Amino acid sequence: MHEAVAGKAYPAVPFRIDPGRVAAFREVFHQVVGVPTTFVTAAEFTVIPDIVTDPELGIDFSRVLHGSQEYEYRRPLREGEDLTIMSRIESIRSMGSNAFLVLVTELAEPGGDVVCTARSTLIERAAE
Amino acid sequence: MPSLRDIEVGSEIPALTRLVTAEDVKAYADAGGDQNPLHQDEAVARAAGFPGIVAHGMFTMGHLAACISRWAGGADRVRRLTAQFRAPVFMGDEIVARARVKAVDADRGVAVVECWVTVERDGQTEWPIKRGEAEVLLEP
Numbered sequence: 001m002h003e004a005v006a007g008k009a010y011p012a013v014p015f016r017i018d019p020g021r022v023a024a025f026r027e028v029f030h031q032v033v034g035v036p037t038t039f040v041t042a043a044e045f046t047v048i049p050d051i052v053t054d055p056e057l058g059i060d061f062s063r064v065l066h067g068s069q070e071y072e073y074r075r076p077l078r079e080g081e082d083l084t085i086m087s088r089i090e091s092i093r094s095m096g097s098n099a100f101l102v103l104v105t106e107l108a109e110p111g112g113d114v115v116c117t118a119r120s121t122l123i124e125r126a127a128e
Numbered sequence: 129m130p131s132l133r134d135i136e137v138g139s140e141i142p143a144l145t146r147l148v149t150a151e152d153v154k155a156y157a158d159a160g161g162d163q164n165p166l167h168q169d170e171a172v173a174r175a176a177g178f179p180g181i182v183a184h185g186m187f188t189m190g191h192l193a194a195c196i197s198r199w200a201g202g203a204d205r206v207r208r209l210t211a212q213f214r215a216p217v218f219m220g221d222e223i224v225a226r227a228r229v230k231a232v233d234a235d236r237g238v239a240v241v242e243c244w245v246t247v248e249r250d251g252q253t254e255w256p257i258k259r260g261e262a263e264v265l266l267e268p
Binding site: 021024025027028029030031033034035036037038041042045046065066067068069070071072073076 | 152155156158159160161162184185186187189190191193194196197198202203204206207208209210211212213
């Protein structure tokens with residue numbers, strides 16, 4: 001991974017809180033109402049394919065582990081609303097033979113107000 | 129649902145147990161969008177050095193979120209959730225989500241809970257999620 005890429009922002013992508021997808025997510029976790037707290041992972045996985053194939057970043061996704069995850073809400077998500085995904089690489093640092101990448105994904109309203117912030121730490125393990 | 133009036137720091141919320149199956153993990157992959165074969169293909173998991181298919185960390189975190197949401201009175205009341213992934217979860221594992229009230233912020237009307245997920249394997253306790261934390265909106 002190339003540490004100089006830290007700070008890079010990726011193009012905004014539209015993301016609908018699709019009621020059918022929310023219902024499928026709820027069903028997996030036996031929940032009855034509301035948008036599950038971790039549903040935002042669906043937005044993260046909308047942009048992750050483009051990030052992990054970004055030649056400027058040069059990450060080997062086959063060696064990646066999920067280290068930690070955070071979700072912070074300003075308000076609950078509403079089923080059917082249209083939001084925008086904004087993602088950026090917050091930091092990249094090496095520790096020993098592993099590299100730690102922090103990916104921040106924000107979901108924003110049409111006016112630009114951020115509704116939810118997701119922060120994922122991905123660990124790229126050393127090549128064998 | 130928990131209220132500001134009667135919540136007690138140090139009290140544990142009801143634990144939530146789940147048997148992890150390949151069918152449920154596949155359903156999660158379809159709903160969440162992470163189709164990494166490590167979570168679906170036995171051969172890929174073995175090649176990566178695991179004894180079998182590994183559940184997504186986010187499957188385990190989703191279960192933890194369900195545990196906290198149930199206590200909170202709905203997912204809409206969970207304002208923040210964090211988790212550190214410390215151990216893999218395999219098919220057939222029984223994962224247990226737990227949480228304990230760590231602090232109450234009366235001004236903001238929220239409880240901070242520490243939360244974690246364990247699995248018993250070969251007589252040992254492992255921690256698929258350790259040092260998690262959630263912020264839950266309380267009833268007045």
